[in-house]
Amino acid sequence: MSRVVVIGGGAAGMMAAVSAAECGNRVTLLEKNEKLGKKIYITGKGRCNFTNACDREEFFDKIVTNPRFLYSAFHTFSNEDAMAFFENRGMPVKVERGNRAFPVSDHASDVTKVLSDEMKRLGVTVRLRCEVSGIETVPYRGTGKKDTWNAAVSGVRLSHGETVPADVIIVATGGLSYPSTGSTGDGYRFAEKAGHTVTKRSPSLVSLSAQEPFCSELMGLTLRNVGVRFVKQDETLYEDFGELLFTHKGVSGPVVLSATGKVSGRLTGSRLLINLKPALSEEQLDARLVREFTGGASKQLRTILGALVPSAMADFVLKQAGIEPTVRGAEVTRQMRASLSSALRNFTLTITGLGGYQEAVVTKGGVAVTEINPKTMESKLVRGLRFAGELLDVDGLTGGFNLQIAWSTGYLAGRIKEQEAKAMSINIAIDGPAGAGKSTIAKAVAKRLGYIYVDTGAMYRTIALYLLRKGIKADDTEAIGKAGREAEVSIDYVNGEQQVLLFGENVSGLIRTEEVGNMASASSVNKDIRDKMADLQRELARTKNVVMDGRDIGTNVLPNAQVKVYLTASVEVRAMRRVKEYEQKGIRADYEQVAKDIEERDYRDMHREHAPLCRAGDAVLLDTSDMTIEEVEDAMIRIIEEKLSAKQ
């Protein structure tokens, strides 16, 4: 089980959290807004066109940027999977014109509710009003030739200072469009900081501004079934047929959005030619005009034209044709008719620019897909870092394709398998004699790295508590071995603190007594108990980044740990430290006696039959006799970074 942190509670993030939790991971989703899916609420004009029911080929036709990168993601979680996912979770689905899929209720909130309920069911921890300010990594030492990682994630930093440890981080912070929904581009910064390339971004699926002032007079007018052609220096940039809408400063509507989706960067400075009568050929249109003018010989052209185009447009069409609107039908010359036909077929606007992110449906550009594994969504640079959704350099046209990108990439990013987690774990083993400050240092280092501190002493004390509860004497070796084998000890973590459970009972608060300590000292030499505890400790280290301290961690428990440190200090220094500790607790202690006890303990630990204390051949020796705690901590971090960055 990995600790997975998802950044962003939008479409991609929620789906990633569901998918990761389904895979048995412990998932936390962090969202800076006060609620989940703020953007989903406004999609499809509040109805959420959550996918498109087209076939696979058409789907990839509608993906404008890097469609091939999405093959695996779509294969793993297709549009059909998305529809089934929502339907199976109590949200009936309908398919409308253009294969657009919506919830039958027409409520976008139903989509968010399904995901939010599913996260709850799967035990995902959702933290709202929780803004991530950065991603923390540690140097990574690869284990194979194919490894391209030079760092591994260790946790995320929140803006209020807290660190949330993580084995896997899924960044799903969206793009830059509609920043009021929370998509303010934070993920690009995280990606760049981690060494990723972020391609140039621009608003896409967005309205266009035009030079012609009449647009504001036509504002709100929708032209259905018109042909559009964007032309620049005789080159046709984009051609389409469909619906167009006039806005106060230009044009919008499906055909315009699609044009920006396809060729946004080149549209500024182009001419938009609108064919108001695309169903008629030039000859048919001319014949139609002749008919209209003959029938309305005494009527003004602006009135006659009202039968062919929306009446609000008539004067502007005539102006582009160079004809006075008051001219009567009977007065129209052949040349005038040709000019009018041309204006109807090529009603022209001059495009001056694209709308901003405030009104763009999506962001074009983003985290470069060449640096991401398309089969896992994992970074090729930082182990355990994954990306999903709109912040990737992928985008599609309108019609449900962008949300499908979020579902597919989110779902795939969440497929974190046990095997991957296993290969990912980093183990730091700290051994040394009693009183060398191992547990204090191990705890501090684990906190700084965002790793788990495994308190092995607490495990032995838990067994000792069981032995005491059973009334077993410290010298009854046989009874200790038997009871040790039957004791059921397990570990849990609450707020990053290790808890020890004895037959499911949390006994963390009961094991710190002297009586338990003495029993632990006597019973921990027992082979059965040591083997059992070592198995439990190895199991923890198999899937998690851990810092573990003890006497045989580097030699016996985790012989393959990436970093091993042998922490020691002179007997005199250790004795002084121990005396001070006693004094702080108000206990008077005799220095000579304490030093003698330490010497005896060292001898016992080094000469015991099973897994005696000794420095592993590849352990770094750190003598702390003349060092402060802070100096030891810094030295440890340096050793760890050096060891982890030393690639094979």
Ligand SMILES: Cc1cc2nc3c(=O)[nH]c(=O)nc-3n(C[C@H](O)[C@H](O)[C@H](O)COP(=O)(O)OP(=O)(O)OC[C@H]3O[C@@H](n4cnc5c(N)ncnc54)[C@H](O)[C@@H]3O)c2cc1C
């Ligand atoms: C008006 C509008 C209508 C649309 N309609 C449709 C449609 O009908 N069909 C369709 O397919 N697509 C539609 N889209 C596009 C679609 O909504 C997006 O492509 C999709 O929602 C992107 O999902 P995402 O999860 O990647 O990002 P987002 O939905 O943007 O989610 C990102 C989340 O991350 C959070 N976040 C960001 N930074 C941090 C941080 N530092 N810490 C914590 N949390 C953070 C944000 O608050 C946000 O909740 C529409 C878009 C708009 C703007």
